[in-house]
Amino acid sequence: MLDSHLTSDAPRHAAPMQRVRGVARVVMGATGLRDLYQAGSAKAMLPKIHGPVPEVVFLNTSGGLTAGDRLDYTLEVEAGGALVGTSQTAERAYAGVAQGADAEVAISLKAGCGARLDWLPQETILFDKSRLSRVTRAQIAADSRFVFVESLxxxxxxxxxxxxxxxFRDRREVHRAGRLEYLEPLEFDADTLAMRHHAVTLGGARAIATIGVFAQGAQDLADSLKSLTQEGVSAGVSGWNGKLIIRAMAADGYPLRRYVARALDHLRHGPLPRVWQL
Structure with a gap:
C-alpha cells in the first residue's frame, strides 16, 4: 500500500507514484571477486559455472521499467582477469506517462590491462508509449579485449x-587507453516509427542488434563473419583499426537472436551465458 500525506479529499492524480531505483556493482580481480554491491531493485548474481571465466547476471526485480525509473550497473574486470556480464532476461520498457520523465539506465564497463570483458545482455523490448534513455560507457585498456552486444x-x-x-534514446561509448574510439547515438520516436519501412530507418525491421569487438587484430575477423547467414536476417560487417562492428536486423526477435548467438559463438569460442535461451 502506498503511504501518502494526502487526505481522502485530495485528487487521486496528485498521489506520488513509486519509482524503481536500483544500483548494482561488481569488480572482479584476476584471482576472484573484489567488490560486490547491490541496492534497490538491481541485483547482481554470480552463478556457479563449469568454465574458467566467471559470469555476472544482472537482474531488475521490478520486472521492467517505466517513466521515472532509474537503474545503474557497473561491471569491472581488473588487469589480467576475465569476466562475462549479462542480464537474467530481456529488459522491458513499458508505457509511461506522456509528459513524464524517461526511465533511465546507466551502464559503466571497465577492463584493465590484458583483461577480457564480454558484455552480453539479452534484448531490450520496447513497448508502445515507452520512454527510455540509456547510456553505456566502456573504458578499456589498450591491450584488453572487449566484446559487446545490444539488441532491441x-x-x-x-x-x-x-x-x-x-x-528511446541510446548512447554507446568505448574509450580505449583514455581515447574515445567509438560513439554511437541512437534515437527512436513516433516520427521514426512512421517511416519504419524506409530503407534509411528500420527497413521494416522489428528487431535490430549491434555486436562489437575491440581488441588487437579484431578487424581481421570481418571476412569470416561476412559469410555468416541466418534466414530472415540482414546483416553487415565492418572491421578497422582494432575494431569489428556487426549490425543486423530482422522482422522478428527470434531469428535475430539466433544470428546473434551464432556470431558470438564465432567471435568468442565459448558458450553463451547459461541464462540465454534459444
Whole structure:
C-alpha cells in the first residue's frame, strides 16, 4: 500500500507514484571477486559455472521499467582477469506517462590491462508509449579485449503487439587507453516509427542488434563473419583499426537472436551465458 500525506479529499492524480531505483556493482580481480554491491531493485548474481571465466547476471526485480525509473550497473574486470556480464532476461520498457520523465539506465564497463570483458545482455523490448534513455560507457585498456552486444525488439510479434509511439534514446561509448574510439547515438520516436519501412530507418525491421569487438587484430575477423547467414536476417560487417562492428536486423526477435548467438559463438569460442535461451 502506498503511504501518502494526502487526505481522502485530495485528487487521486496528485498521489506520488513509486519509482524503481536500483544500483548494482561488481569488480572482479584476476584471482576472484573484489567488490560486490547491490541496492534497490538491481541485483547482481554470480552463478556457479563449469568454465574458467566467471559470469555476472544482472537482474531488475521490478520486472521492467517505466517513466521515472532509474537503474545503474557497473561491471569491472581488473588487469589480467576475465569476466562475462549479462542480464537474467530481456529488459522491458513499458508505457509511461506522456509528459513524464524517461526511465533511465546507466551502464559503466571497465577492463584493465590484458583483461577480457564480454558484455552480453539479452534484448531490450520496447513497448508502445515507452520512454527510455540509456547510456553505456566502456573504458578499456589498450591491450584488453572487449566484446559487446545490444539488441532491441519493438514489441512482441507473437503477441500481436504493435509500437506506434515511444521515445528511446541510446548512447554507446568505448574509450580505449583514455581515447574515445567509438560513439554511437541512437534515437527512436513516433516520427521514426512512421517511416519504419524506409530503407534509411528500420527497413521494416522489428528487431535490430549491434555486436562489437575491440581488441588487437579484431578487424581481421570481418571476412569470416561476412559469410555468416541466418534466414530472415540482414546483416553487415565492418572491421578497422582494432575494431569489428556487426549490425543486423530482422522482422522478428527470434531469428535475430539466433544470428546473434551464432556470431558470438564465432567471435568468442565459448558458450553463451547459461541464462540465454534459444
Amino acid at each position: 525488439v519493438l514489441g512482441r510479434a507473437a503477441m500481436g503487439e504493435t509500437v506506434e509511439s515511444l521515445r
